[in-house]
Amino acid sequence: MEHASDHALAATAAGLLAAAWFGWTVRHSGPWTRVLPVAGAAAAAALATAGALAAVRAWSDGTVVTGGVVAIYAAALLVHAGLTRLCTGLLASRYRRAVAAAKDDAKAGVTVGKSRVHLIPTVVAVSTGLQLVVIADTLDVPALYLGGAAGVAVALLAWPLGWALRPLTRPRLARPTVALVHPLTGLLTGATLVATGLWVLLPAL
Numbered sequence: 001m002e003h004a005s006d007h008a009l010a011a012t013a014a015g016l017l018a019a020a021w022f023g024w025t026v027r028h029s030g031p032w033t034r035v036l037p038v039a040g041a042a043a044a045a046a047l048a049t050a051g052a053l054a055a056v057r058a059w060s061d062g063t064v065v066t067g068g069v070v071a072i073y074a075a076a077l078l079v080h081a082g083l084t085r086l087c088t089g090l091l092a093s094r095y096r097r098a099v100a101a102a103k104d105d106a107k108a109g110v111t112v113g114k115s116r117v118h119l120i121p122t123v124v125a126v127s128t129g130l131q132l133v134v135i136a137d138t139l140d141v142p143a144l145y146l147g148g149a150a151g152v153a154v155a156l157l158a159w160p161l162g163w164a165l166r167p168l169t170r171p172r173l174a175r176p177t178v179a180l181v182h183p184l185t186g187l188l189t190g191a192t193l194v195a196t197g198l199w200v201l202l203p204a205l
Contacts (some may be wrong), residue, residue, distance in 0.1 A: 005063045008055035008204040011042045013135050014147070014197030015048030017128055018190045025186025033183070040190045047197045054204040057123040073138045079135060084127040090172075091116045091123065121182050125155030132196065146194050147196030154188035 022041035029037055094113030102110050129151025136144030162180040 002060045002142075002203070003064065003203040004058035005055045005061060006065065007141055007143075007200050007202075008051045008053075008058060009063075009065070010051075010135055010139050010141040010144055011197040011204070012048050012051030012055060013139035013169065014043045014132070014144075014193045014200070015046075015051055017131070018044035018197065018203070021125075021128070021186050021193065023192040025124060025183050025190065028182040028186065037183075037190070040187065040194065043194055044197075047194055051197065051201055051204075054201065056074060058078040058204055063137075069138060073134070075136070076134050077131075079129065080131060084124060087123050087127075087156065088120045091120055110165065115143050121185045122158065124154050125158075125185050126152050128189060128193070129153075129155065132193075139146035140183055141200055143200045145194065148193065148201070150192050150196065155185060158188055 019041050022037040022044055025037035028040070063129055092113075094119050095110065096113075098110045098112035099107050130147045132144045132148035136142060136148065158181050163185050165180050165184075188205055
């Protein structure tokens, strides 16, 4: 049985994840394009706040959240975070070894394994989409499954989209990072999370 409070909690979680992604994207955006992730972070914060308030208001109507559910989710979150950290560590390991082996004046120019490092945001974005699936199962909010699938899709879409947009980007307006993939990954993932959060919040309003 679905509860309004659980939908609100799901929206809060999506908002917090979106805020983290938009905050990360600010670091990979140029001065003129930074307004997008900043606005996104504000929207994500508003979503998380609205979700939290709605959860408090609807809590007395019932929820699937119990001590056991929280414990299971915490364990799943730790395993999920550990696997994500393992994957990102493996991607960065070759580059880190090359940097460690290089002389001090040559460290900045190391390129060995750097292409794998550029895949880390994509891996984390895919992991975020999978995290929505875990939350959907924990809170019994099926709508989050579609949001999780969309999150995985946009993480992969950022690569061809970045390749297509790179020739159109002027250096003075943005700082392209691997064909704009990094900022696009953050923007698309954050926007997907906000849209998903708004969708699941509606039943709680």
